[in-house]
Amino acid sequence: xxxxxxxxxxxxxxxxxxxxxxxxxxxxxxxxxxxxxxxxxxxxxxxxxxxxxxxxxxxxxxxxxxxxxxxxxxxxxxxxxxxxxxxxxxxxxxxxxxxxxxxxxxxxxxxxxxxxxxxxxxxxxxxxxxxxxxxxxxxxxxxxxxxxxxxxxxxxxxxxxxxxxxxxxxxxxxxxxxxxxxxxxxxxxxxxxxxxxxxxxxxxxxxxxxxxxxxxxxxxxxxxxxxxxxxxxxxxxxxxxxxxxxxxxxxxxxxxxxxxxxxxxxxxxxxxxxxxxxxxxxxxxxxxxxxxxxxxxxxxxxxxxxxxxxxxxxxxxxxxxxxxxxxxxxxxxxxxxxxxxxxxxxxxxxxxxxxxxxxxxxxxxxxxxxxxxxxxxxxxxxxxxxxxxxxxxxxxxxxxxxxxxx
Numbered sequence: 001x002x003x004x005x006x007x008x009x010x011x012x013x014x015x016x017x018x019x020x021x022x023x024x025x026x027x028x029x030x031x032x033x034x035x036x037x038x039x040x041x042x043x044x045x046x047x048x049x050x051x052x053x054x055x056x057x058x059x060x061x062x063x064x065x066x067x068x069x070x071x072x073x074x075x076x077x078x079x080x081x082x083x084x085x086x087x088x089x090x091x092x093x094x095x096x097x098x099x100x101x102x103x104x105x106x107x108x109x110x111x112x113x114x115x116x117x118x119x120x121x122x123x124x125x126x127x128x129x130x131x132x133x134x135x136x137x138x139x140x141x142x143x144x145x146x147x148x149x150x151x152x153x154x155x156x157x158x159x160x161x162x163x164x165x166x167x168x169x170x171x172x173x174x175x176x177x178x179x180x181x182x183x184x185x186x187x188x189x190x191x192x193x194x195x196x197x198x199x200x201x202x203x204x205x206x207x208x209x210x211x212x213x214x215x216x217x218x219x220x221x222x223x224x225x226x227x228x229x230x231x232x233x234x235x236x237x238x239x240x241x242x243x244x245x246x247x248x249x250x251x252x253x254x255x256x257x258x259x260x261x262x263x264x265x266x267x268x269x270x271x272x273x274x275x276x277x278x279x280x281x282x283x284x285x286x287x288x289x290x291x292x293x294x295x296x297x298x299x300x301x302x303x304x305x306x307x308x309x310x311x312x313x314x315x316x317x318x319x320x321x322x323x324x325x326x327x328x329x330x331x332x333x334x335x336x337x338x339x340x341x342x343x344x345x346x347x348x349x350x351x352x353x354x355x356x357x358x359x360x361x362x363x364x365x366x367x368x369x370x371x372x373x374x375x376x377x378x379x380x381x382x383x384x385x386x387x388x389x390x391x392x393x394x395x396x397x398x399x400x401x402x403x404x405x406x
Contacts, residue, residue, distance in 0.1 A: 048394025125199025273300025311376025314344025320351025
């Protein structure tokens, strides 16, 4: 049994279960969405989700706007002349993100009062589309986003800040809909699968208050520098019907089913993996001391504190290399990878390491500690052929962490 090949197959089975295309198709095959629809698809899975809607025989789409990450557009979208496709930037917003925000509002405003909308929303939308409040510049937004991403804040804390500076996040996009009937299908990339947090919840009523105790002084100073726009009243959401159509638990269950097909004894871990990668490496090391042989499955989203000039890599690659140190010379295989196919600002999904990873590095004259210190784990893993690379997957339900212990 080739455990390394198997653990990759198990990961891909999890991803396949939550693909944007599959999730949207499954919903539309089993539910009625009526009217001549205006399609809006936003997020890293926006292209994949939109293609399923456009190919569905059960609905009628008269126009559409798709906003996704660069190099994530599906070829099949070129066949639809009534659809406008835009590519934007992630994880740090850019001038393109602001242009996409204007395109989104113009698209909505151009429709009749009787028109109906189908929104497809997935993770990444927070960065891809933005419309800023007055007196807050793009440079300030970029600096703030980089600070939030590099200091280990979790996604809920990051999105709470993003909403403060936005005219569309935190339910504020509903203002522009003017109570027109809208169906929202969303893929969750957040803990608790809360629509208010996914892509910063543009169409979800938001009564969350910012907990200032969670943030450093410079972030609080930025918050105090602008006057935020409040979420519209609850009645503005009466015609918005929201459904979660794919989530992390679905991917974990698919991994379990596939692992059992390969004759592994499978252990599903319900605890959500979050926090600093150094602490998590210690957690996995301690877990492995007493756990049984077989396939062990987690999901979540870790965080990493970056040096001032980080190298190549993301949270999954950094975690994988940290764990490689912990499991050296043992009969353990560890995979940590993003279901969206990208890890941080890289084109790799994550890392796959085992008990021989550190020895392979030594044989290549590599000091893994230096790579970890420089947040350059991606270059280390590439040199020993330990990266997980899928390309854009067309979904995003956070990260899967898999261990096979023999």
